[in-house]
Amino acid sequence: xxxxxxxxxxxxxALRHHFATQEQQRRAASLGMWxxxxxxxxxxxxxxxxxxxxxxxxxxxxxxxSRSLDVTLGAVNTAVLICSSLTVALGVRAAQMxxxxxxxxxxxxxxxxxxxxxxxxxxxxxxxxxxxxVPGTSFHFEQTALDGKPIDPQHIQLxxxxxxxxxxxxxxxxxxxxxxxxxxxxxxxxxRYGPEYFTPVENGGLYWHFVDxxxxxxxxxxxxxxxxx
Amino acid sequence: MSEHILSSxxxxxxxxxxxxxxxxxxxxxxxxxxxxxxxVALAIASLKAVLVVLFFMHVKYTSEKMTKVIIVSAIFxxxxxxxLSLSDYATRLWS
Numbered sequence: 639x640x641x642x643x644x645x646x647x648x649x650x651x652a653l654r655h656h657f658a659t660q661e662q663q664r665r666a667a668s669l670g671m672w673x674x675x676x677x678x679x680x681x682x683x684x685x686x687x688x689x690x691x692x693x694x695x696x697x698x699x700x701x702x703x704s705r706s707l708d709v710t711l712g713a714v715n716t717a718v719l720i721c722s723s724l725t726v727a728l729g730v731r732a733a734q735m736x737x738x739x740x741x742x743x744x745x746x747x748x749x750x751x752x753x754x755x756x757x758x759x760x761x762x763x764x765x766x767x768x769x770x771x772v773p774g775t776s777f778h779f780e781q782t783a784l785d786g787k788p789i790d791p792q793h794i795q796l797x798x799x800x801x802x803x804x805x806x807x808x809x810x811x812x813x814x815x816x817x818x819x820x821x822x823x824x825x826x827x828x829x830r831y832g833p834e835y836f837t838p839v840e841n842g843g844l845y846w847h848f849v850d851x852x853x854x855x856x857x858x859x860x861x862x863x864x865x866x867x
Numbered sequence: 868m869s870e871h872i873l874s875s876x877x878x879x880x881x882x883x884x885x886x887x888x889x890x891x892x893x894x895x896x897x898x899x900x901x902x903x904x905x906x907v908a909l910a911i912a913s914l915k916a917v918l919v920v921l922f923f924m925h926v927k928y929t930s931e932k933m934t935k936v937i938i939v940s941a942i943f944x945x946x947x948x949x950x951l952s953l954s955d956y957a958t959r960l961w962s
Contacts, residue, residue: 665931668929668931668934669931669933669934669937672934672937672938673937675941676937676938676940676941676944679941679942679944679945680941680944680945680948683945683948683949684948686949687948687949687952687953690949690952690953691952691953691956694953694956694957695956709893713889713890713893716889717886717889720882720885720886720889721882723882723885723919723923724878724879724881724882724923726923727878727881727922727923728875728878731872731873731875731878734872735872843923843924844924847919847920847923847924850919851915851916851919851920854912854915854916854919855909855912855916857889857892857912858892858896858908858909858911858912859908859909859912862892862893862896862904862908863905864904865896865897866896866897866898866899866904
């Protein structure tokens with residue numbers, strides 16, 4: 639057999655010609671993913687910064703707004719995302735070991751958890767719409783004082799604006815993640831991933847874990863501001 | 868060829884730790900700690916984030932030093948954003 643370029647290429651279909659080895663290619667892809675995630679940290683960081691500034695200025699309103707959320711649903715959703723992160727981590731492991739069926743099952747479980755999270759989030763948003771807690775012309779907040787301090791309706795709208803912006807951007811990331819994992823599930827089923835090539839599973843996993851971390855911070859900051867008494 | 872494969876027991880252990888920490892943060896939120904409530908909540912959230920990054924995202928086991936450089940600089944830049952903005956708002960006389 640001649641060592642013509644075509645023959646070399648057919649030996650390792652997944653290896654791009656500008657990389658020397660699979661390992662180098664995999665590391666470059668992973669590093670690129672981390673670089674992307676660092677820009678995501680800054681993207682969410684801007685919203686967290688706005689949140690911290692206004693929480694400091696209008697603490698009473700933020701506490702009242704936080705109390706109007708359903709802590710149980712928020713905690714359940716946190717647990718759901720943690721479970722999905724487990725199935726993703728186990729999925730990457732299954733891909734590394736070349737266990738195709740296990741990988742497909744774990745990808746499907748991740749999708750179930752991801753969709754469950756979005757469903758619960760949808761229920762929460764729906765009740766906020768019904769209660770007129772969505773900032774805008776129809777906004778209405780029944781409570782007028784908290785612990786003897788008056789509640790300014792303008793300031794409490796800031797809390798809900800940040801609530802919808804932050805959980806909304808997070809939900810958008812979840813929707814993109816679900817799309818990504820549909821793709822990964824299909825190609826896992828086709829048997830594309832194994833010990834020598836699992837970069838898409840690994841990088842999809844990094845993205846999923848990142849979105850989980852954003853929620854890990856959103857949950858205490860939005861739901862648990864003031865639960866005492 | 869690939870990075871070494873971690874035991875599934877480790878992943879289950881981290882999973883349980885994350886669930887316990889979630890329950891803890893909800894529990895602590897019901898206790899009156901004054902200004903320390905938010906500190907404890909953020910400390911628990913950060914501990915959870917560190918567990919996810921180190922184990923689920925394999926950063927503890929990667930030999931790629933550049934990954935760690937990217938993570939540390941991203942956190943550093945985020946802290947510049949938060950610290951400088953908040954110190955400005957905290958020290959000026961905003962009416």
